[in-house]
Amino acid sequence: MASVSRALNGTGVVTEAIRTRVLEAAARLQYVPNSGAQSLMTRRTHTIGIVLPTLYGEFFSELIRGIDIAARSRGLHLLISSTHCDATEAGNALQSLIGRVDGLLVMSPYVDGRFLQERVRSSLPIVLISTVDIDHTHTSFYVDNYSSAYAMVAHLAGCGHRTIAHIAGPDVNVDAQERVRGYRAALNRELPGAAEFVLRGDFTEESGYRAGRELLATGMRPDAVFAANDMMAIGCLCALTEAGLRVPQDIALAGFDDIPTARFVVPALTTVRVRISDMGGRALDRLASAIESPAQFQPVSETVPAELIIRASCGTPARPAGNPRSAPVQRV
Amino acid sequence: MASVSRALNGTGVVTEAIRTRVLEAAARLQYVPNSGAQSLMTRRTHTIGIVLPTLYGEFFSELIRGIDIAARSRGLHLLISSTHCDATEAGNALQSLIGRVDGLLVMSPYVDGRFLQERVRSSLPIVLISTVDIDHTHTSFYVDNYSSAYAMVAHLAGCGHRTIAHIAGPDVNVDAQERVRGYRAALNRELPGAAEFVLRGDFTEESGYRAGRELLATGMRPDAVFAANDMMAIGCLCALTEAGLRVPQDIALAGFDDIPTARFVVPALTTVRVRISDMGGRALDRLASAIESPAQFQPVSETVPAELIIRASCGTPARPAGNPRSAPVQRV
DNA sequence: CTGAAAGCGCTTACAG
DNA sequence: CTGAAAGCGCTTACAG
Numbered sequence: 001m002a003s004v005s006r007a008l009n010g011t012g013v014v015t016e017a018i019r020t021r022v023l024e025a026a027a028r029l030q031y032v033p034n035s036g037a038q039s040l041m042t043r044r045t046h047t048i049g050i051v052l053p054t055l056y057g058e059f060f061s062e063l064i065r066g067i068d069i070a071a072r073s074r075g076l077h078l079l080i081s082s083t084h085c086d087a088t089e090a091g092n093a094l095q096s097l098i099g100r101v102d103g104l105l106v107m108s109p110y111v112d113g114r115f116l117q118e119r120v121r122s123s124l125p126i127v128l129i130s131t132v133d134i135d136h137t138h139t140s141f142y143v144d145n146y147s148s149a150y151a152m153v154a155h156l157a158g159c160g161h162r163t164i165a166h167i168a169g170p171d172v173n174v175d176a177q178e179r180v181r182g183y184r185a186a187l188n189r190e191l192p193g194a195a196e197f198v199l200r201g202d203f204t205e206e207s208g209y210r211a212g213r214e215l216l217a218t219g220m221r222p223d224a225v226f227a228a229n230d231m232m233a234i235g236c237l238c239a240l241t242e243a244g245l246r247v248p249q250d251i252a253l254a255g256f257d258d259i260p261t262a263r264f265v266v267p268a269l270t271t272v273r274v275r276i277s278d279m280g281g282r283a284l285d286r287l288a289s290a291i292e293s294p295a296q297f298q299p300v301s302e303t304v305p306a307e308l309i310i311r312a313s314c315g316t317p318a319r320p321a322g323n324p325r326s327a328p329v330q331r332v
Numbered sequence: 333m334a335s336v337s338r339a340l341n342g343t344g345v346v347t348e349a350i351r352t353r354v355l356e357a358a359a360r361l362q363y364v365p366n367s368g369a370q371s372l373m374t375r376r377t378h379t380i381g382i383v384l385p386t387l388y389g390e391f392f393s394e395l396i397r398g399i400d401i402a403a404r405s406r407g408l409h410l411l412i413s414s415t416h417c418d419a420t421e422a423g424n425a426l427q428s429l430i431g432r433v434d435g436l437l438v439m440s441p442y443v444d445g446r447f448l449q450e451r452v453r454s455s456l457p458i459v460l461i462s463t464v465d466i467d468h469t470h471t472s473f474y475v476d477n478y479s480s481a482y483a484m485v486a487h488l489a490g491c492g493h494r495t496i497a498h499i500a501g502p503d504v505n506v507d508a509q510e511r512v513r514g515y516r517a518a519l520n521r522e523l524p525g526a527a528e529f530v531l532r533g534d535f536t537e538e539s540g541y542r543a544g545r546e547l548l549a550t551g552m553r554p555d556a557v558f559a560a561n562d563m564m565a566i567g568c569l570c571a572l573t574e575a576g577l578r579v580p581q582d583i584a585l586a587g588f589d590d591i592p593t594a595r596f597v598v599p600a601l602t603t604v605r606v607r608i609s610d611m612g613g614r615a616l617d618r619l620a621s622a623i624e625s626p627a628q629f630q631p632v633s634e635t636v637p638a639e640l641i642i643r644a645s646c647g648t649p650a651r652p653a654g655n656p657r658s659a660p661v662q663r664v
Numbered sequence: 665c666t667g668a669a670a671g672c673g674c675t676t677a678c679a680g
Numbered sequence: 681c682t683g684a685a686a687g688c689g690c691t692t693a694c695a696g
Contacts, residue, residue: 002666002667002691002692003665003666003667005690005691006665006666006691006692011691012665012666013666014666015665015666018665018666030451030452030453032427032430032431032453033431033689033690034372034431035368035432035690036368036370036372036688036689037372037672037690037691038431038689039368039672040369040372040671040672040673040688041689041691042672042690042691043672047411047432054397055393056393056397057393057592058389060393061389061390061392061393064387064393064414065386065387065414065415068387068413068414068415069415072413072415075428077413077428077432078411079379079411079412080396080410080411081404081409081410082397082400083400095364096407096409099364099365099366099367100367100368100379100409119362120362121362205592205596208596234593235596237598238597238600242598260388260389261593264537264540264541264566264567264569264570265566266569266570266573266574266597334676334683334684335682335683337674337675337676338675338681341675343676344681344682345681346681346682347681347682350681350682365673365674366672366673366674367674368673369673369674369675369688370673370675371674372672372673372675372687372689372690373673373676373687373688374675374688
């Protein structure tokens with residue numbers, strides 16, 4: 001009967017008597033509405049889908065944490081699909097989410113705006129994080145990779161480091177690409193004549209460790225190593241220390257992301273603070289408002305600011321890292 | 333028409349001609365079945381709900397990662413509800429999941445078996461992880477906390493450490509409780525007369541760091557510190573090193589969990605390996621089989637074995653840590 | 665203020 | 681092999 005629905009949902013008018021009787025019976029019978037039936041009528045699942053390439057490491061737990069907090073405060077549920085290694089898997093993940101959600105939060109190196117347009121009806125709101133979208137057809141969030149990487153290398157140069165190596169993230173990853181680009185530009189402009197030295201990594205500690213050993217094996221010893229994320233920096237730190245080198249005295253080190261652990265490793269890691277959970281929360285807020293008012297939803301691309309966090313791992317600056325391009329610097 | 337459904341789902345018989353026409357049309361129209369309507373008929377959502385207290389740190393990302401991999405291979409979706417700080421919030425999280433899932437994976441210090449029985453219809457399969465269930469009404473997974481903590485303290489004693497402090501996790505947390513218990517028992521039996529020294533923490537690096545400073549402030553300097561998880565051990569490491577102490581020469585350190593970062597901090601962290609993602613995967617497998625054949629689902633409690641992982645942070649053992657109670661020891 | 669009725673998008677016996 | 685029909689559990693105009 002309709003009054004039951006009205007009482008349960010607090011929508012429409014019901015006599016107090018009926019209301020209490022319904023609520024009491026519902027409680028007694030452990031009644032829980034079937035959300036499938038509900039969303040069939042309301043056209044809302046109150047669920048948003050999240051597509052992530054992996055869940056490995058603190059970056060993703062921070063991201064999900066931020067998304068989760070924002071979602072909870074809006075009464076939205078999170079359907080998570082992570083761990084896909086190529087476009088096919090990403091496509092499948094997408095497919096299986098589409099019929100179950102009101103909107104999609106996508107972060108994937110294997111997906112781009114066009115890919116999404118081809119397989120998702122345009123009425124489904126989507127927000128992208130660190131995901132390529134040449135045609136600017138979607139709302140996106142990007143970390144300020146290029147400038148921050150530039151600023152970090154400039155800061156390292158300002159600390160007196162002349163040869164600076166870079167441990168890059170995966171080739172396919174747009175964050176990784178932009179960070180290399182920033183590294184290269186800074187090297188060219190701030191240290192003219194200095195040789196580039198790029199080692200490959202894949203954003204895991206393991207790969208940072210391997211890169212560190214590789215570096216050592218070449219016999220070259222750069223003044224500083226700038227890793228494209230904190231996990232690789234931590235792996236590299238381990239390799240360097242294992243080889244008897246002291247950080248920062250013998251070799252300086254910097255990372256990217258400012259994952260929670262960064263300030264607790266020894267020496268504390270100089271890095272670029274991304275405010276990962278904030279970014280996740282903002283992306284969700286954006287998606288939620290797109291779901292509520294689809295008409296006003298214009299695709300805009302937002303750059304998430306980042307700041308240098310100067311800790312012990314990079315040594316003391318010889319001169320202040322004053323550079324018009326540099327992100328705000330903070331000593332912690 | 334029924335044939336469409338049959339063609340799309342590959343169930344029942346359809347002419348090849350119809351099959352291709354349907355599939356082609358579906359692709360062209362970007363058709364995606366409405367999962368709500370589907371589950372209304374099939375009584376299956378192919379979704380399982382996960383209740384977690386928080387998402388902070390690598391423990392939870394590893395756990396979810398393991399669950400996710402297992403879920404994917406079974407075609408199950410994951411609805412995640414984390415971040416609840418008390419029983420009320422946990423109850424709400426539960427309520428909002430119940431109507432949407434085929435089963436529940438619950439890990440929460442604020443929930444127990446009875447609490448669940450009161451608000452979840454008994455036909456909904458539930459698997460517990462590190463969650464109290466005195467009446468043994470649910471299937472549960474528990475880390476072998478007590479024995480492993482005992483073994484770790486015995487190992488530290490075997491390394492020659494006489495005074496051993498413990499940084500405990502939150503009081504409400506059953507893992508934390510059992511680890512303190514193991515610590516106490518080992519101290520009593522392996523180092524008779526040695527004083528207990530328990531510092532409070534909450535499983536975050538920050539709290540480990542604070543505990544480390546607190547320890548230093550007392551003026552006592554134990555030979556070793558055993559933290560109830562790796563994150564606190566890493567925080568403590570930072571506090572100790574900051575104060576000019578060397579680990580393990582001046583003070584030994586051990587953690588619990590073996591999160592991925594544990595082997596990359598310097599010195600590498602001696603710890604108890606829990607195989608977090610495995611545990612998550614096994615819990616999901618158990619839940620999945622309960623969903624498939626509810627009749628055979630008997631509540632059983634499983635203890636997940638753990639092993640000591642001896643790395644540099646605890647110093648070299650003076651004598652082999654041979655103890656009948658001890659978990660298998662591995663040097664890495 | 666309330667209940668009967670239609671309908672959301674599917675699946676599944678059922679009759680043909 | 682296929683289509684008409686019923687029904688899953690809800691919500692929402694609608695008439696009373």
